[in-house]
Amino acid sequence: MIQGTDTFPITRVETSRRESIDFDNLPFGTVWSDHMFVADYEDGDWQRAEIVPYGPLPMYPSCKALQYAVSLFEGFKAHKTPQGDCVVFRPDMNQKRLNRTAARLVMPEVPKELFFRAMNELIALDRDWLPDADQGSLYIRPSYFCTDPSLQVNAGSSYRFVIMTAPVGLYFSGEIGLVTTREFVRAFPGGTGDHKPAGNYGATLQASALAQAQGYQNVIWLDGIEQRYIEECGVMNMFFVIDGTALTPPLGGTILPGVTRDSAIQLLADMGIPCEVRRISVEEVQEAAQAGTLEEAFGCGTAATIAPIHRLGLDGVEARLEQREDSVAARLKAELVGIQTGTIEDRHGWLLSV
Numbered sequence: 001m002i003q004g005t006d007t008f009p010i011t012r013v014e015t016s017r018r019e020s021i022d023f024d025n026l027p028f029g030t031v032w033s034d035h036m037f038v039a040d041y042e043d044g045d046w047q048r049a050e051i052v053p054y055g056p057l058p059m060y061p062s063c064k065a066l067q068y069a070v071s072l073f074e075g076f077k078a079h080k081t082p083q084g085d086c087v088v089f090r091p092d093m094n095q096k097r098l099n100r101t102a103a104r105l106v107m108p109e110v111p112k113e114l115f116f117r118a119m120n121e122l123i124a125l126d127r128d129w130l131p132d133a134d135q136g137s138l139y140i141r142p143s144y145f146c147t148d149p150s151l152q153v154n155a156g157s158s159y160r161f162v163i164m165t166a167p168v169g170l171y172f173s174g175e176i177g178l179v180t181t182r183e184f185v186r187a188f189p190g191g192t193g194d195h196k197p198a199g200n201y202g203a204t205l206q207a208s209a210l211a212q213a214q215g216y217q218n219v220i221w222l223d224g225i226e227q228r229y230i231e232e233c234g235v236m237n238m239f240f241v242i243d244g245t246a247l248t249p250p251l252g253g254t255i256l257p258g259v260t261r262d263s264a265i266q267l268l269a270d271m272g273i274p275c276e277v278r279r280i281s282v283e284e285v286q287e288a289a290q291a292g293t294l295e296e297a298f299g300c301g302t303a304a305t306i307a308p309i310h311r312l313g314l315d316g317v318e319a320r321l322e323q324r325e326d327s328v329a330a331r332l333k334a335e336l337v338g339i340q341t342g343t344i345e346d347r348h349g350w351l352l353s354v
């Protein structure tokens with residue numbers, strides 16, 4: 001095991017790309033900071049670990065990551081506070097979720113100490129890549145996969161753990177429309193819907209492409225058994241506000257336990273906004289839309305934070321949602337982003353200073 005308090009070996013870039021990036025117009029997830037962290041697991045233990053220039057990694061085309069999607073990832077963010085400090089939002093949740101997914105793919109645990117030392121040292125080295133609060137945030141992407149060059153469908157023996165970071169701007173701009181799909185399901189009991197393997201994502205692309213062809217941004221995922229209850233949308237957890245109460249589906253094994261969802265439930269309670277965690281059927285939302293009691297819908301996730309939905313296609317029933325300045329989504333977003341960026345007190349101890 002890689003232990004001790006020494007820093008990881010670092011190979012620095014010769015010339016930083018930082019100056020060539022327009023930080024006032026950051027895209028989402030296509031601009032990468034100068035360096036990345038790479039560690040290898042072999043012969044039953046963690047071996048090499050180092051920080052190197054961000055760039056291609058050699059791997060065999062036969063590796064299990066490529067052949068069988070023995071691969072997973074995580075995503076979370078660091079923000080700059082008004083004092084200029086760098087704070088990371090709830091990375092402990094992502095570290096635990098990463099290892100839950102690893103267990104599902106029979107991959108060795110990434111030790112907590114390795115995860116946090118790597119994250120700290122990488123962010124400290126690429127500190128200049130942390131955007132100002134009004135420009136965006138630094139997205140942190142751990143990626144973990146099997147490098148065994150083997151076609152056997154069984155547990156591997158060699159793995160690579162990588163952390164890369166990307167300065168990011170807004171995930172969505174413009175109106176968001178979502179539509180139910182009955183042709184595709186994202187998850188089902190006993191599947192991997194409540195984990196974060198890479199394979200969960202490629203499998204959604206056809207559904208989102210069809211939603212886009214119909215003029216929506218993404219799909220509303222229904223439960224895989226009855227196709228009656230709403231689970232998530234695109235790559236976000238989902239909330240509705242009906243008659244003054246915020247509603248979100250219970251996790252129940254098929255929904256990704258989102259860090260933003262968990263934070264939103266806590267913040268709604270703090271703000272005195274009624275919130276119920278319970279199953280929500282498509283009919284219930286259709287009926288609320290028709291009765292005029294469907295006040296809001298919003299998605300939540302690390303990338304988009306709180307994303308108000310403008311339009312819902314609910315099995316042929318169209319609902320257009322009014323966007324109010326004092327909406328639950330707007331107030332929740334202000335509270336969440338305020339805590340994340342250090343302008344509102346971190347009363348739940350969610351921030352880690354780097």
Ligand SMILES: Cc1ncc(COP(=O)(O)O)c(C=O)c1O
Binds near residue numbers: 075258261303
């Ligand atoms: C399927 C899915 N649901 C929900 C979320 C939101 O999770 P989080 O708030 O942890 O980013 C994500 C993003 O990771 C996701 O991929």
